[in-house]
Amino acid sequence: MTPAIAATRSKALHVSLWVVQALLGLLFVGTAFWKLLTPLPQLAAMIPWAGQMPLSFLQATAVVDLCGGLGIVLPSLTRIKPGLTVLAALGCAALQLSAIVFHVSRGEAANTPFNVLLVALSLFVFWGRRYRAPLTAR
Numbered sequence: 634m635t636p637a638i639a640a641t642r643s644k645a646l647h648v649s650l651w652v653v654q655a656l657l658g659l660l661f662v663g664t665a666f667w668k669l670l671t672p673l674p675q676l677a678a679m680i681p682w683a684g685q686m687p688l689s690f691l692q693a694t695a696v697v698d699l700c701g702g703l704g705i706v707l708p709s710l711t712r713i714k715p716g717l718t719v720l721a722a723l724g725c726a727a728l729q730l731s732a733i734v735f736h737v738s739r740g741e742a743a744n745t746p747f748n749v750l751l752v753a754l755s756l757f758v759f760w761g762r763r764y765r766a767p768l769t770a771r
Contacts, residue, residue, distance in 0.1 A: 650757075650766055660751075661698045668694065682735075701721055704720070705758060715770055716770075729752045732745075
């Protein structure tokens with residue numbers, strides 16, 4: 634492979650990682666605020682499990698969403714401990730795997746394809762930031 638092709642591929646990977654990190658960050662942070670700020674009856678009408686689980690469970694998932702969304706973007710963006718992005722990506726994948734198990738256990742397997750996509754995107758960020766395009770700290 635020529636150096637020009639290698640540089641183009643590296644740049645494409647770098648850009649792809651940033652796009653996926655930004656989308657995951659927005660999604661997880663947005664979901665967190667949505668869960669925390671939407672009145673429970675309205676939320677339960679959209680996602681039935683929210684009204685069937687303790688409020689503390691819903692709030693805990695929102696806090697984990699918030700931490701994952703911030704963690705997948707901020708360490709890389711600020712270059713302060715960018716390795717935390719790798720851990721946040723693993724955490725987001727684990728959260729989504731847990732959501733898949735949760736939904737399947739409730740007979741809601743039809744609700745899991747988006748979770749599967751989020752697992753794949755989170756693992757892409759993990760792989761990219763850990764092995765192919767790690768960022769250096771300031």
